[in-house]
Amino acid sequence: MTISENVPLTNYSTMHLGGSAAYLCEVTTRMEILEALTWAQQRTLPVIMIGTGSNIIWRDEGFAGLVIVNKILRFELFKEDETNTYLTIGAGEPWDSVVARSVQAGLSGIEALSLIPGTAGATPIQNVGAYGQDISQTLVTVEAFDTQVGDFVTLPASDCGFGYRTSRFKTTDRGRFYISGLSLHLSALSPTPPFYPAVSEYLSQHGINAPSSATVREAVVAIRSAKLPDPSVVNNTGSFFANPVISGGQLAQLQADHDTLIPHWSNDDGSVKLAAAWLIEQAGFKDYHDAETGMGTWPAQPLVLVNEHANSTASLLAFKQKIVTAVQAKFNLTLEQEPELLPLK
Ligand SMILES: Cc1cc2nc3c(=O)[nH]c(=O)nc-3n(C[C@H](O)[C@H](O)[C@H](O)COP(=O)(O)OP(=O)(O)OC[C@H]3O[C@@H](n4cnc5c(N)ncnc54)[C@H](O)[C@@H]3O)c2cc1C
Structure with a gap:
């Protein structure tokens, strides 16, 4: 080393x-x-x-x-019976290749997480999710070096404090664990509906009536490729802001104030999640190219900030602030940054 x-x-x-x-x-x-x-x-x-x-x-x-x-690599399948398979992976495995290989093996459980950049070991940090799946749904254990114990430990998923795009690794126990590997529980059965609306639409448009993990992956890859830039080609870190969660009452007030229907998803607890992309677009940042900072928003998805020719993080943060201020002025909502600014202060 x-x-x-x-x-x-x-x-x-x-x-x-x-x-x-x-x-x-x-x-x-x-x-x-x-x-x-x-x-x-x-x-x-x-x-x-x-x-x-x-x-x-x-x-x-x-x-x-x-x-x-x-960069720890490992990909081992253990078939328990006709339905259940356990997958052990090294933390440094490229995540999308893990999805591709498990789908190729006819397994389901992570196919909707196709094309998410990054490594397997990072997926528990923010409970990576997309198109109706997140890693907490299939994760069995996380293997990590625990700096408090001074040794490698195995944490069951129930001990990971998972929530929407969060876990104990990014909150209460930030910096305590260095993840070396994961194990996942996958199924040989085909994925079952309901699928995320965009996936359902793709499947029906393509006449796919009995979806497999491979066809769901195909749908997700097509949808994502049309909407999101490839980070190996375009400088970006995906969604730059989290979707704000507000109460039903706040939503009603906002809709009345703006005399419009605001796109949202209802949560089980009565709260609603707003589409940050819509808020950004309404604040005037659709397909925006900022000469002053060298930053812009991705034409097909304004939630993605793109480094077009910025030469410092200060420029990126100045551009971010322009968006936050504009959304705040229009909707009285504060957008929260999703990618971490490191080192933490
Ligand atoms: C175009 C694009 C699309 C994206 N789409 C999605 C999406 O749909 N859903 C979603 O959830 N995310 C999405 N992301 C975000 C990103 O892909 C995920 O957060 C991914 O898991 C990050 O992996 P990474 O290996 O790059 O982690 P890094 O960016 O290198 O690290 C992220 C955090 O995890 C910590 N970390 C990483 N590895 C370890 C480890 N082994 N042990 C301990 N801590 C570790 C780091 O310290 C840091 O805090 C997207 C990003 C891009 C660029």
Whole structure:
């Protein structure tokens, strides 16, 4: 394992902005995680473990510690019976290849999570989700180095504090665990409806009456490809803002104030989730290209901020603030940033 010094972090975030890391290394085994952590501990350096940086914005001042890039690979299927299969994966496995391989094996459970960038090990952090599925639905255990215990532990999904795009890894126990692997419970049965509306529409348009995990994956890949930029080509970190959750009463008031129907989804607890993309569009940022900051919004999805020619995270944050201020002025709602600004302060 090589530890490099003074490494620009621009290539460790798909937004391609930010300063340098004092130290950076890649790990391919659990033993290398231990080695890297011991090395940092001996020098009392802070540590951040990352995957591919598709949900990270690095600060311009960089990180005065050790960045550990998780590259641990493993993909092992264990068939329990005709229906149930367990999949053990290394944290550094590219997530979409995990989905593709499980679908190829005729398994269902994660097909709607197709084409989400990043590594398998990052999926529990924000309980990655899309098109009606999230990782908490199939996750059995997370294997991680627990800095409080000083050893590797196995956490059952019920101990991960999962919620909508959140978990204990990003809230109460932030920075405590370095994830080395996951196990998932997949099924040999075909996925069953109801499917997410856009997926249903695709399936019926294509005459697919008995969907398999492969055809649901095909639908999700087609829908996502039409709407979202490929982070290996266009500098972005996906949805930049979370969809705001408000009460039913607040929604009624907003609709009355603006004399319009506001797109939303109803939650089981009576609250409603608004489409941040719609709010941004209404605030005047559809297909927007900001010469001042070098940032823009993706034409097919204004929730995605794109680094067109920005040269600092400060520029990105200035552009973000323009959007937040405009949405606040129009709807009195504060949009919350989804990708993490690292290091945390
Ligand atoms: C175009 C695009 C579309 C996207 N669509 C979706 C979507 O539909 N749904 C969704 O939920 N997300 C989506 N994302 C966000 C992103 O893909 C996910 O959050 C993904 O899980 C991040 O993986 P990563 O390996 O790049 O993590 P990174 O960005 O490298 O890290 C993210 C966070 O996880 C931590 N972390 C990463 N790996 C480990 C580990 N092994 N152990 C401990 N901590 C770790 C990091 O410290 C950081 O806090 C999208 C992003 C892009 C660019």
